[in-house]
Amino acid sequence: MPLRSASRMGVTTISVPLGQRSYEVCIAPAGAVDMAQGIAAALGKPTGAAVLVDSRLGELSPRVQPLVEALATHLPRVRRLDLPAGESCKTLAAIEHTCGWLADNGYDRGAALVGIGGGATSDHTGFAAAIYLRGIAYATCPTTLLAMVDASVGGKTGVDLAAGKNLVGAFHQPRAVMADPAFLDSLPTREFAAGMAEVVKAGLIADAALLDTLEAQAGAPMPAAVLARVIEAAVRVKVDVVAADERESGRRAVLNFGHTVGHAIEAASGFRLLHGEAVSLGMIAALALGVARGVTEPGLLVRMTALLARLGLPVDVKHRLGADVLDRMGFDKKRVSDKVRFVLVPRPGQAIVEGIALDDLKPQLLAAL
Ligand SMILES: NC(=O)c1ccc[n+]([C@@H]2O[C@H](COP(=O)([O-])OP(=O)(O)OC[C@H]3O[C@@H](n4cnc5c(N)ncnc54)[C@H](O)[C@@H]3O)[C@@H](O)[C@H]2O)c1
Incomplete structure (x- = not known):
C-alpha cells in the first residue's frame, strides 16, 4: 500500500473566493506555532477560542497538545473540549453538549471555535459554530486525508440522524483551514486509502494530470513533497467547484x-x-x-x-x-x-x-x- 512520509516541505495557500466569506486553505508543514499564528490571524480578535479535538486523535497524535498550547499563546481564553471520536460526534446530542459547554464556559458571540480532527470533527465544529448564539466564527485543522481534500473545504456542516447521515446541517464557511500533512503520520492505512478515493474523484472530474501523478506513485511510498502536491491539487478542484456554486444549486453536483x-x-x-x-x-x-x-x-x-x-x-x-x-x-x-x-x-x-x-x-x- 502506498503511503506517505510527511515531513518538511513548502507552504501552499489556496484562496476560496466567496466574497465576504472568502478564506484561505493553507497546506503547511508549519508546526504548531505557525499554524496557531495563521489561525489567530484569520480569526481576527475573538473574545475567546474553544478548541474541539477528536478524542482518538488526541490520544494517538503527539501533535495535538503542542497545537492547543500554541493556540493558547495566540488567542484569548483558550479551552479544550474533547469530542467523541470520529462519526460519533455527529449527533444532535453531541452538538447540544458542545453548545452547553460553550455557554457554561462563558463563550459569547465574539468567540470562535477551532476544530482539530477529521471530517466528522470539522462537520461538528462547523455546525456548532453555525448555530451557537446564531452563528460564531470557526477554523479547522483537518487531520485525515479525506478532511484535508474534501470535508474541511466548502462550508457544508452538519450531523446525522437515525434516519440517515448528514440530514441536519447548515452552510457555514470557516475563517481558515490549516492542514499540516504531518498529522497524517498517525492515520491508519485504511483511513488514508479512503481519503485517496476522494483524490481520485477530484482527478477524474477536473484534473487529468492529478491522475497521472497518482498512477506514477501508486504502489510505492509517496514522498512528502508529492503528497503535498496531491493534496493541493485535490483541494484546488474542490475550491473551484465550491467557488462556482457555494450552495450546491448546480455545478457542485459534479462532486457527487x-x-x-x-x-x-x-x-x-x-x-x-x-x-x-x-x-x-x-x-x-x-x-x-x-x-x-x-x-x-x-x-x-x-x-x-x-x-x-x-x-x-x-x-x-x-x-x-x-x-x-x-x-x-x-x-x-x-x-x-x-x-x-x-x-x-x-x-x-x-x-x-x-x-x-x-x-x-x-x-x-x-x-x-
Ligand atoms: N462537509 C463536507 O463537505 C464533507 C465532505 C466529505 C465528508 N464529510 C464528512 O466527513 C466525515 C468523514 O471524515 P473522515 O474520513 O475524516 O472521518 P473521521 O473524522 O470520522 O475520522 C476517521 C477516524 O480517524 C481518526 N483520526 C482522525 N485524524 C487522525 C489522525 N491524524 N491520526 C489517527 N487517527 C485519526 C478519528 O478518530 C476517526 O476514528 C463523515 O462524517 C462525512 O460525512 C463531510
Whole structure:
C-alpha cells in the first residue's frame, strides 16, 4: 500500500473566493506555532477560542497538545473540549453538549471555535459554530486525508440522524483551514486509502494530470513533497467547484461523482465500509455505466480499476449491487422527482450530469457491470 512520509516541505495557500466569506486553505508543514499564528490571524480578535479535538486523535497524535498550547499563546481564553471520536460526534446530542459547554464556559458571540480532527470533527465544529448564539466564527485543522481534500473545504456542516447521515446541517464557511500533512503520520492505512478515493474523484472530474501523478506513485511510498502536491491539487478542484456554486444549486453536483451508488453501498454495509471505500466502488459503477451508455472512454474504466486497487481500495462492485443497494439509490438526497442526477465522466478531468430515471438506472447498472 502506498503511503506517505510527511515531513518538511513548502507552504501552499489556496484562496476560496466567496466574497465576504472568502478564506484561505493553507497546506503547511508549519508546526504548531505557525499554524496557531495563521489561525489567530484569520480569526481576527475573538473574545475567546474553544478548541474541539477528536478524542482518538488526541490520544494517538503527539501533535495535538503542542497545537492547543500554541493556540493558547495566540488567542484569548483558550479551552479544550474533547469530542467523541470520529462519526460519533455527529449527533444532535453531541452538538447540544458542545453548545452547553460553550455557554457554561462563558463563550459569547465574539468567540470562535477551532476544530482539530477529521471530517466528522470539522462537520461538528462547523455546525456548532453555525448555530451557537446564531452563528460564531470557526477554523479547522483537518487531520485525515479525506478532511484535508474534501470535508474541511466548502462550508457544508452538519450531523446525522437515525434516519440517515448528514440530514441536519447548515452552510457555514470557516475563517481558515490549516492542514499540516504531518498529522497524517498517525492515520491508519485504511483511513488514508479512503481519503485517496476522494483524490481520485477530484482527478477524474477536473484534473487529468492529478491522475497521472497518482498512477506514477501508486504502489510505492509517496514522498512528502508529492503528497503535498496531491493534496493541493485535490483541494484546488474542490475550491473551484465550491467557488462556482457555494450552495450546491448546480455545478457542485459534479462532486457527487461516485456517490449515488457509493452512498447506497455504504449504507447497505451498515457503515462497515468507510465512505471512501464505498466511493471507490461507486466510481467504478459510474464509469461502467458511462461506458455502457457510450459516454465514457472504455479504457478509463480499466485504468481507474487498476489505480484504485493499487491504492488499496475495493473495486469489486458487481458483487455488492444487491437489491438492497439498488433500492437505497432511490433515497439519494440529490434525487429530483423520479430521476437521479447521475454524474458521468466522459474522459479524465471532465464531468457531466445526466438525469437518469430510477427505473432505467437499476437495470442499466446491472447490465454494465
Ligand atoms: N462537509 C463536507 O463537505 C464533507 C465532505 C466529505 C465528508 N464529510 C464528512 O466527513 C466525515 C468523514 O471524515 P473522515 O474520513 O475524516 O472521518 P473521521 O473524522 O470520522 O475520522 C476517521 C477516524 O480517524 C481518526 N483520526 C482522525 N485524524 C487522525 C489522525 N491524524 N491520526 C489517527 N487517527 C485519526 C478519528 O478518530 C476517526 O476514528 C463523515 O462524517 C462525512 O460525512 C463531510
